[in-house]
Amino acid sequence: MSSVTVFGLCAAAAVGLGLYGLITNPQPLRKIIAFNLLGSGVFLLFGIIGRRGAAAGFGNDPVPQALVITGVVVAFSATALAIALLLRLFQTAGSTTLRSGAPTGAGPDPSGD
Amino acid sequence: MLLHPTALEAATTTGGFLLVLSIVVPVSGVLLAFVLGDRYVRLVAFAVVPLGLAIAAATLAILPQSDGPLVYLLGAWPPPLGVALRGDGLSAVMLATTALVISAIAVFATTDFCPAAAETRAPFAFWVLLLAIWGALNTIFIGGDLFTLYVALELLTFAAVPLVSLDGRAETLRAALRYLIFALLGSVLYLLGTALLYGLYGTLDIVLLSRRVSAEAAALVAAALMTTGLLAKTALFPLHLWLPPAHAGAPAAASAILSGLVVKGSFFIIIRLWFNVMPALPGFAATQLLATMGTAAIVFGSVVALWQERLKLLIAYSTLAQIGYLFLMFPLAFDASGRLESDEALAGGLLQAVSHATAKAAMFMAVGSIYVALGHDRITELRGIARARPMSLLAFALGGIALMGVPPSGASLAKDLLLQAAEESGQWWWAVVLQAGGMFTAAYVVLVLAHALAGSDVSIAVTGPASRNQDLAALALALCSLLLGLVPWDPYLPVPFGTAPKVFGIESLSKLLLPVLGGAVLAILLSPWPHPLASSTTWKALASAARPLRRAGIEFGRLVERSDDVLRQWPMAGISLLVVALLLAALMLAAN
Amino acid sequence: MSLARDMMTIVAVSAGAFFFLAGTVGLLRFPNTLTRLHALTKADNLGLGLVVLGLLPQAGSLRGGLKLISIWLLGLLAGATVSQLIARTARQGGPAP
Amino acid sequence: MSIATVFEIVLAAVVLGLAIWTIAVPETYSATVGFVAYGLLVALIWVRLDAVDVALTEAAIGGGLGGVLLLGAAARLRNADPTAVETPCKLVRLCAAALSSLIAAALVAAILLLPDPAPTLAPAAVAKAWATGLANPVTNVLMAFRAMDTMLEKVVLLLAIVGVWSLASDPAWGGRPGPRHEADPHGVLAFLARLLPSVGIVVGIYIFWTGADHPGGAFQGGAILASMWLLVVMAGLTDTPPVSSRRLRFILVAGPGLFLVVGIGGLCLGPAFLAYPLALAKPLILGIEVAMILTIAATLGLLLAGAPERSEQR
C-alpha cells in the first residue's frame, strides 16, 4: 500500500462521513462541521492527485496545491458566512431549526366550488 | 460559433479584451462601491450599468465578425497551465441577457434601495451584491476553466445568499441558511468531480478536456458528481428544498435576480459540461433521467403553484416548474451518433433560459409593486388590483403570456425548436411534455389573472405609492421576453433559418388558444381556491357537470402538495441528492 | 561526530516519547481534573522540549535551530497560560478537585 | 510493509477515528472539539504528501481560525439543542448511510482507477518559472498562471464580509462587530496578548516573505496576523473597528484592488490582462502580496468577529 492509497481511502471515507453527517444531523452547526469534513476530504483527494503527479523535483504537483489553497479560503469564508447566519437566526428566532414553518399555502376547503 | 474541440485557440483573438472587461467592470464596481459606501453605492452601480450594457452589446456586435469564439488568454499563459476566457454564441447571448435583466432590476430597485445620507444596511448590501452577481455570472458565461467556474459559482452563491435575508426576518434567515448549506453541498460535489478530472487528464481547461476525455469509469463518476452538484444549485426537482422559501422571502428586486438570473449560472455550467466537455459520455439513459426529473419538476412545480395562497410563492414554484422545462433539452439534443449534438435542442434550451430570465424577473418585479399597493400578496384577495395598478398587472400578464409560449415570445420559438428536435429524434413523449408544460404555465397565470380581473370595478384602498420607474422596468422586461422570437438569433445560436415565428395567422392563434384554454381547464380542475366567478349561473352549471373530475383533480393536487412537503425535508432532499448522483453514474456506466 | 549527534538525538527523542507516554497515561488514569492537568503540563513541556533538543543536532542550519527553539518556547508559553486558565475554570465551574 | 506505511496507516486511522467521532457524537460541543483536533492532524497528512504550502494553510485554517470560529459558535449555541426531536428516523439514517458509503466506494474505485503515470503540470510550472523570478511553484501558480482564480477568491472573501455585515440589525449598522471583550488588564490573558503578538507578527511576516521561494505565502501569513489581532481583541486591549470606517474599507479591498489595477495595467500597457512585465514581475507580485496580506488579515479577523453589534454612538 502506497501513501496515495492509504490517504486516498482516508479522503473517500471523509467524503462519505461528511455526506452522511450533512444529511442526517438536524443541527445546522453540525451540518456546517460536516460540510467542512466533506470539503477536507475533497481537498485531500486533490492532495493525493498532486502527489501522484510528483515530478520535476517537486513532491507534489503545484497546480492542485494552488487549487486546494484557493478552495480552503473559499470553504472558510463559507463557514464564516454560514455561522454568522446561524447565530443571527438563533438571536432572532430563539431556535436554530432549519425546518421551514410550512411556507406552502394550506389550501382552504377545496370542496367549495 | 460554438466552442468546438477541433480548433485550438492558442492565442487571444481580436476583441478578446471585451471578455476581460465584462468581468473586470462589475468587479471593480463591487470594490469601489464597498469602499465609497454611503450614498455612492447606487451611483457606482449606475455608472457600471451603462458600461456593462455597452460591453455586452460590443460583444454581440464583434462576435459574428470573428471566425470562431472570442478567446482571451489571461496573463498570456496558454492552457493547461494558464486560464483562458472564451466567448461563444451561448456566452454572448447570456452576457446580453444578464446585462439587460440587471439593468432593469437596477432601475426597479432605485426607490426600494435608496441610500440615505448616512449609510444604511440594506441599500449598501443590495447594490454591492447586485454588482457581484453580475461579475460572477459573466465569469461563469465566459470562463474556460472548470476551476475558475467553481470560484465563480461560489462568488454567485455568496452574493445570492445575503440577498435572501436582506430584511432580516427569522424565516428569511432560515431560508438563507438552508440555501447556503445546500448550495455548498452542491459546490463540494462539483469540486470533487473537478479533482477527479484533473487526476485523469491533467487539465481543467474546457477545450483541452473535451479533446482528452474518454469513457472511463472515473470520468463518468466525476461527471455524475459534478452534474448532481450543479443540479442541487439549480434546484431541479427533487433537489429544490431551498428554492421556494428563498425566492419568495427575498425583497422583490432580489427575488427577480435570484429567480431570473442566479439559477441560470449553474444551469449554464451543466450545458458547458454536457455539450462542450463531454458530449459523447452521458449516453441516452442519463439524458432521459434529467428530462424525467424536469417533467416531475413541471408537474410538481405547477400543481403546487396552483395551491399557493401567496402570489410570491406561486411564482417561486413556477420557477421550479420552469427550471424543469429547461432540462427537456438534454434528451432532445441526443442524436443518432450517441452524442449531445442537436443544434435545435441546444438553441431551444438556451432560448428558454433567456425567456425565463426576462419574463420571471418581470413577474417578480410586478408582484413587488402589487405587494406594495395591497400590503399583502394573497391571491384570493387580488380583486380590484387591475384598476389600482394596471401597469403592474399588465407586466405580470405579459410576462406570463411570454412564458406560456405564445408567439412571438422567446419561449414560443424555444418550444418550436425543441418540438422540431423531438420530431427529428423520434422522442414523441417529450413533445407531449413540452405541450403540457405550456398549459401548466398558462394554468397558474390564468388563475392569477382571473382573480385579479374579477370585479375590476371594485375600487380598493391602496397602501403604498405607485412608482412609474418600477412599472416601466417590469413592463420593458416582459415586452422583451414577449418579442424575443423576432430577434435574429442565427449569428449566435444555431437556430435554423426560417424558424422565426409568424406573428399573425391561424397557426399563431392556435398557439395562443391551446395553452390558454388548456391552462384554464387545468386551473379549474387543480386549484383548490374558490373561484371569483363561482357565483355566476353558467359556472354553476359547468361545475356540477365537472364535479367528479374536479374532486379527482383536488385529490391529486393534495397528494402532490403533500409529497412536495415530504421531499422538501432536509434528510429526504439529501437522500434524493445521493440517489440522483448514483443513478446518473450507473446510467452513464451502463451506456458506455 | 555524526555518531555522537545521532546518539544524542536518539536519547533525547526517546526521553521525549517517554514523557508523552507519561502525560497520556496521566490524562487517562489520574482521578481528577487538577491532577490530570499537572500530569499533562509536565508531559507537554518536557516531551516537546526533549524532542526539540533531539532534533537540534539534525537541524543543519542556525535558522532551523532557532526556529526549533522558538517553537518550544511558544509551546511553553501557551502551555503555562492555558493550563492556568483551565485550572481556574476547573476550580470555579468544574467538579471539585 | 515498511515502517513508513505503518505510520501512515496509524495516522490515517487516527484521522478517520476523529472524523467518525465528529459526525457521530451526540453533543455538538464535543463534535466541534473533535473537528479542531481533526484539522490539526490533517496538516500532518499534508506534510506527508509533500504539500507543505497546503499544510501551512490547513494548520492556519483547520486547526486555528476555523477551530476558533466553530468553537465560538458552539459556545454561543450551547443552549440551543432542542432539535433532538428532528433527528430523522432510523430508516432514513440507514438509507443515508448506505448511499453515502456507496458514493465513498465509487470514489475509492475512481481513485484506484486513476491513470499511471499520472498527468502533471509540475514540469510546465517549473519551465515557466523564469517569468516571475519566484522559486515557489505554488506561489507562481497562484499569482501568475491562475491569477484570475486568486483575484476572484479575494472577492469571495470580500463578499463573505458583506454577507456577514448584512446580518446586522439596522441600528447597529456602521458599528463595531462582535461583543466587547473585557479582561483583567493584569491577568494571564492580557499578559499573553502583550507578549504573543510580537512573536506572531514576526512569524507571520516571515511565512509571507519566505513564500516567494519556499512554502508559505500571503494567505498563511495573513491568517497568523489575523489570529494575533483577535488575541489582542479578546484580551480587551483593543476593540474592533467600526464597519463604517473608510480606512478599514480601504484595507479590505486593497488586495483585490491592487491585483485588478496591476491586471488592467497589463491589459493597457503590456501583453495581457494579469500579465507581468518580465523585469517588474517579482516586485509587482510581492507588492500585490503585501496588499493582500493586509486584506487577508483584516478580512479573516472580521469574519471571526461577526456582524456589527454595537452602534458607534454610545
Add this chain to the structure above:
Amino acid sequence: MTEFLTAAVGFILAMLALGLVSILRGPGDADRMMAAQLIGTAGIAVLLLLGTIAGVPAAIDVALTLALLATFASIAFVKKGLSRFEADGAGSTEDK
C-alpha cells in the same frame, strides 16, 4: 536513524490517539481542553520529526504556525469555556 525517528513518530502518534480517548471520555470541558492541548503539542512534535525524516525543512514552518495558532485556539477555547461558566453564575473569572 530514519527508522528510529519513524518509530518515534509512530509512538507519539499512538499516544496522541490515546489522548483522543480522553476527549471521548471527557467528562468535563476542562478535560477536553487538556486533551486538545496534548494533541496540539504532540502534533507539533510529530510534525518536527516528520520534517526531519522526509528532509522537508519547511515542516518546521508548519510546526511554528501550528504552535502559534494552537495557542490562540486554546485561548479562545478557554475563553468561551469561561464565558459559559460565567453565564452559570459560578463566580468571577478572568473575564470581568
